[in-house]
Amino acid sequence: MRRVCWFRSDFRLTDNHMLHRVLKDMGEGDDLDFVFWLNPKYCHPFEVRHDYFFSTMRTFMDDLEAKGLGLRVLVAETEDAFVKQLGEMDVLYFNAEYVEPFKQRDDRVIESLGEEVKVVRLLDRHLFHPDAFRTKGGDPYKVFTPFKKAAYAEQPPAPYEVDVDRLSQYIRSKNEQPSELKELFKRCKREWKGLGETEAKKRLTRFVNDRMVDYDEKRDIPSIAGTSRLSPYLRTGVLSIRTIAEQVLSARQSKGRDTYYDELLWREFYYMVMVKFHGLKDQPFNDKYKSIEWEDNEEQFEKWCNGETGYPIVDAAMRQLNETGWMHNRLRMIVASFLSKHLLLDWRKGERYFEQKLIDYEAASNIGGWQWAASVGTDAVPYFRIFNPTTQSERFDPDGTFIRKYVPELKHITDKSIHFPDPSERDDYAMPLVDHKEARERALERFKAL
Numbered sequence: 001m002r003r004v005c006w007f008r009s010d011f012r013l014t015d016n017h018m019l020h021r022v023l024k025d026m027g028e029g030d031d032l033d034f035v036f037w038l039n040p041k042y043c044h045p046f047e048v049r050h051d052y053f054f055s056t057m058r059t060f061m062d063d064l065e066a067k068g069l070g071l072r073v074l075v076a077e078t079e080d081a082f083v084k085q086l087g088e089m090d091v092l093y094f095n096a097e098y099v100e101p102f103k104q105r106d107d108r109v110i111e112s113l114g115e116e117v118k119v120v121r122l123l124d125r126h127l128f129h130p131d132a133f134r135t136k137g138g139d140p141y142k143v144f145t146p147f148k149k150a151a152y153a154e155q156p157p158a159p160y161e162v163d164v165d166r167l168s169q170y171i172r173s174k175n176e177q178p179s180e181l182k183e184l185f186k187r188c189k190r191e192w193k194g195l196g197e198t199e200a201k202k203r204l205t206r207f208v209n210d211r212m213v214d215y216d217e218k219r220d221i222p223s224i225a226g227t228s229r230l231s232p233y234l235r236t237g238v239l240s241i242r243t244i245a246e247q248v249l250s251a252r253q254s255k256g257r258d259t260y261y262d263e264l265l266w267r268e269f270y271y272m273v274m275v276k277f278h279g280l281k282d283q284p285f286n287d288k289y290k291s292i293e294w295e296d297n298e299e300q301f302e303k304w305c306n307g308e309t310g311y312p313i314v315d316a317a318m319r320q321l322n323e324t325g326w327m328h329n330r331l332r333m334i335v336a337s338f339l340s341k342h343l344l345l346d347w348r349k350g351e352r353y354f355e356q357k358l359i360d361y362e363a364a365s366n367i368g369g370w371q372w373a374a375s376v377g378t379d380a381v382p383y384f385r386i387f388n389p390t391t392q393s394e395r396f397d398p399d400g401t402f403i404r405k406y407v408p409e410l411k412h413i414t415d416k417s418i419h420f421p422d423p424s425e426r427d428d429y430a431m432p433l434v435d436h437k438e439a440r441e442r443a444l445e446r447f448k449a450l
């Protein structure tokens with residue numbers, strides 16, 4: 001029998017449900033192929049997130065080679081072309097995607113394969129199946145707290161064992177680098193630290209052992225490493241969510257540990273909401289806000305993207321995103337609120353900008369986060385709670401360390417005025433795009449009208 005494992009965003013050999021399952025199924029005389037579908041359409045323009053993704057993939061391929069394994073990279077622009085290249089086979093395995101549009105892509109691949117090929121889809125990217133929790137009335141949860149309560153009552157699944165030595169007995173594929181992949185690898189210019197499974201696990205262990213206990217107190221301060229920074233590993237699948245949950249929950253109970261596990265459950269919640277309620281990328285969860293009249297101001301949008309709004313904390317955050325492909329959670333909330341409330345620009349524009357840039361982009365978490373901040377989503381912040389960027393800055397970056405790192409124009413300014421410099425201190429720095437008070441009033445009126 002010929003069995004094929006289709007890797008997507010799961011670049012890891014340990015605790016990989018697909019690999020665990022295929023090893024269980026392998027029989028005498030069976031052979032095994034690892035494949036990856038490269039669709040060149042998706043890499044234009046080549047952004048920092050592509051650099052991160054393909055650098056990770058290259059590290060994974062090196063790891064495979066070192067263990068006598070390999071990945072066949074198939075270049076195709078459509079599902080049919082991909083299936084053609086897969087060739088004859090009996091069983092296709094992959095770790096399921098539940099969120100649109102990836103689920104639909106997988107459905108099309110299965111349709112194109114026809115009935116002779118057996119398909120094994122496995123739950124891997126999340127702890128719980130999207131149908132795992134229901135309200136008493138049998139509906140999906142729309143509010144986080146009761147969802148969390150239900151999730152706390154369940155034991156998360158243990159990591160899956162994978163015998164890598166056994167894999168190398170069966171594997172037929174060698175690493176293949178078609179010219180399209182070589183070209184993408186060449187375009188990866190950044191020096192990423194800590195790529196690959198071994199490094200990711202070290203980072204997880206360091207966080208759990210040394211920093212998790214203080215997570216509840218330090219996670220809101222962007223100038224320090226108060227959070228785990230594991231999101232890019234989750235995105236590329238270098239680290240499994242089960243491995244993380246197991247280490248976290250076996251640590252000694254603390255407020256930090258519980259708060260951290262809650263965050264993992266937010267990830268579960270948003271993905272469950274996205275699966276159960278369709279079309280959230282384009283429409284707010286809350287119908288009431290479908291007709292909100294957003295401003296149409298391309299110039300202000302561009303200034304927000306470039307970190308030139310004249311609000312130092314917003315600008316530092318956007319520059320962090322543009323330079324590194326990652327942004328601290330507190331800052332994601334601040335800039336999303338600023339775009340949707342202060343500038344009254346459509347949250348969907350911001351969501352798409354984040355999609356373009358983030359190395360940890362997850363549709364469900366990003367859309368959930370944006371709808372939360374714009375007050376149009378499930379369990380969202382009420383519209384009348386509008387973040388004041390200056391007081392947020394004073395609270396979470398009190399001495400301006402973070403601002404100074406990303407907005408060098410303000411390096412010389414005192415700690416006190418760095419959060420909102422006077423016009424006379426803005427020689428090299430933008431004037432504020434809007435006045436906080438006026439912008440706040442305008443947003444309140446616009447939301448209240450609905």
Ligand code: FAD
Pocket residue numbers: 219227228229230231232234263264266267268270327328329330332333336354358360361362363365366367369370373
């Ligand atoms: P930690 O604080 O160490 O948290 C650990 C893990 O928990 C994270 O890696 C992530 O998987 C999960 N998590 C933490 N907070 C959240 C949250 N609020 N919602 C869902 N999951 C969470 N997260 C993404 O992974 N991808 C996105 O595209 C994304 N977009 C966002 C957009 C906005 C507007 C907002 C407000 C939040 C967004 N988040 C997103 C959630 C959060 O900002 C990131 O998960 C977090 O900053 C990643 O850094 P970390 O790994 O150090 O997080």
